[in-house]
Amino acid sequence: MLKNRIIPCLDVKNGRVVKGINFVDLQDAGDPVEQAKIYSDGGADEICFLDITASNENRDTIYDVVEKTSRKCFVPLTVGGGVRNVEDINKLLNCGADKVSINTAAVQNPEVVVESSKKFGSQCIVVAIDAKKSGDKWEIFTHGGRNNTGIDAIEYAKKMEDSGAGELLVTSMDRDGTQVGYDIELMSKISSMVNVPVIASGGVGNLDHLVDGIKLGNASAVLAASIFHYGKHSVKEAKEYLDSKGIPVRI
Amino acid sequence: MNVTIVDYNSGNISSVINSFEEVAKDKVNIEVTSDLNKIKSSDKVVLPGQGSFKSCVDALNNISGLVDALSEFAINNKKPLLGICVGLQMFADIGYEETETKGLGWISGKVSKIDNQNGKYKLPHIGWNQINIVKDSKIYNDIQNNSHMYFVHSYEFIPEDKSVISATTDYSSKIACSVEKDNIFGTQFHPEKSDKTGLKIIDNFIKL
Numbered sequence: 001m002l003k004n005r006i007i008p009c010l011d012v013k014n015g016r017v018v019k020g021i022n023f024v025d026l027q028d029a030g031d032p033v034e035q036a037k038i039y040s041d042g043g044a045d046e047i048c049f050l051d052i053t054a055s056n057e058n059r060d061t062i063y064d065v066v067e068k069t070s071r072k073c074f075v076p077l078t079v080g081g082g083v084r085n086v087e088d089i090n091k092l093l094n095c096g097a098d099k100v101s102i103n104t105a106a107v108q109n110p111e112v113v114v115e116s117s118k119k120f121g122s123q124c125i126v127v128a129i130d131a132k133k134s135g136d137k138w139e140i141f142t143h144g145g146r147n148n149t150g151i152d153a154i155e156y157a158k159k160m161e162d163s164g165a166g167e168l169l170v171t172s173m174d175r176d177g178t179q180v181g182y183d184i185e186l187m188s189k190i191s192s193m194v195n196v197p198v199i200a201s202g203g204v205g206n207l208d209h210l211v212d213g214i215k216l217g218n219a220s221a222v223l224a225a226s227i228f229h230y231g232k233h234s235v236k237e238a239k240e241y242l243d244s245k246g247i248p249v250r251i
Numbered sequence: 252m253n254v255t256i257v258d259y260n261s262g263n264i265s266s267v268i269n270s271f272e273e274v275a276k277d278k279v280n281i282e283v284t285s286d287l288n289k290i291k292s293s294d295k296v297v298l299p300g301q302g303s304f305k306s307c308v309d310a311l312n313n314i315s316g317l318v319d320a321l322s323e324f325a326i327n328n329k330k331p332l333l334g335i336c337v338g339l340q341m342f343a344d345i346g347y348e349e350t351e352t353k354g355l356g357w358i359s360g361k362v363s364k365i366d367n368q369n370g371k372y373k374l375p376h377i378g379w380n381q382i383n384i385v386k387d388s389k390i391y392n393d394i395q396n397n398s399h400m401y402f403v404h405s406y407e408f409i410p411e412d413k414s415v416i417s418a419t420t421d422y423s424s425k426i427a428c429s430v431e432k433d434n435i436f437g438t439q440f441h442p443e444k445s446d447k448t449g450l451k452i453i454d455n456f457i458k459l
Contacts, residue, residue, distance in 0.1 A: 121302035
């Protein structure tokens, strides 16, 4: 039976983890490679890096991080943030990323998704959808949530599936950082609309939120950042909790 | 010993290279090449494959003499070869992804889209699924039945002779997720992404 996945996400800026696990035995708390290794040893089903490097001159730092991580972690590694074109994707894959997540570039030029999924295969193309509730629908935001495009998120999700996305990483901008739980309605609407797996993101504050994302939101995988940071919960605890709620997980 | 990972522009093979290097350490020499002579003289060959069946077959055919070199290695000289994902699928006679495409024809059978039962099953089949080992295979030495492996695929290999199947996984139906025919091995899942269990399979292959 296929298991639901738990994906810890690390924000990386200029090659350093911004928020991370605060374990006493960590030699270098800001080292993304070391943090990723802790997650994979703890049973993370995949690792996600979100590169939030703002300046262009430091953009290359992520390639080094990916290369080092892929030599130490033997679970799938997804990298997103600032991916602009097919060449960026190619570089990340060559450094050892298994999947690349595309956000703003996919909205601005959906052809990037078509072209890259043809070139590298859908299995490594994740489209990241940042959506915010507006009346009775959801709209797509780009540039890390700063720009409202007015595009309907549900229709966009379908379009991205048709363009060749192998997975959709759906983040609720309303919930992101709030720790009040995923936007379940958004997740389940998109999940029922598309046939590719949906990864739920944005708003996890406790382990029940992970359960809800899968049971109510019909997500195939749940992504979370802050609950795994500072040792609030380990990936192992999360998995055991999901298992106790009858959700199939890899233990 | 030399283990050659065939580099034929089949997509992203960094993870395959990293995992083999991790397992091999300094004991085994890992080559990544499409050089025909190096392939022929290698002790073991790994045939990765990402993207579509058609794109991988086209990429193999694009390198003059590569298919013949692989056939000489695996069919004539009967040396151990491991196909991963589309690398396994290409053992088939024919594949139906994008368009009908001829495979290597090493193991009779076809590669068809997984029946998603009208949307009941999401495709691609992505994530960790358990394998049911149905045949004593050397690559499963010290691997427990029902171990989890990482899968990413929408198409499945359906061999004519079911006795080549060494493990199955449940997704919509019982999918053949690994095969073994004499010296030819293949996994539909990605051992290079399947954590310690996957590395153990790679180790088993290297030790064959």
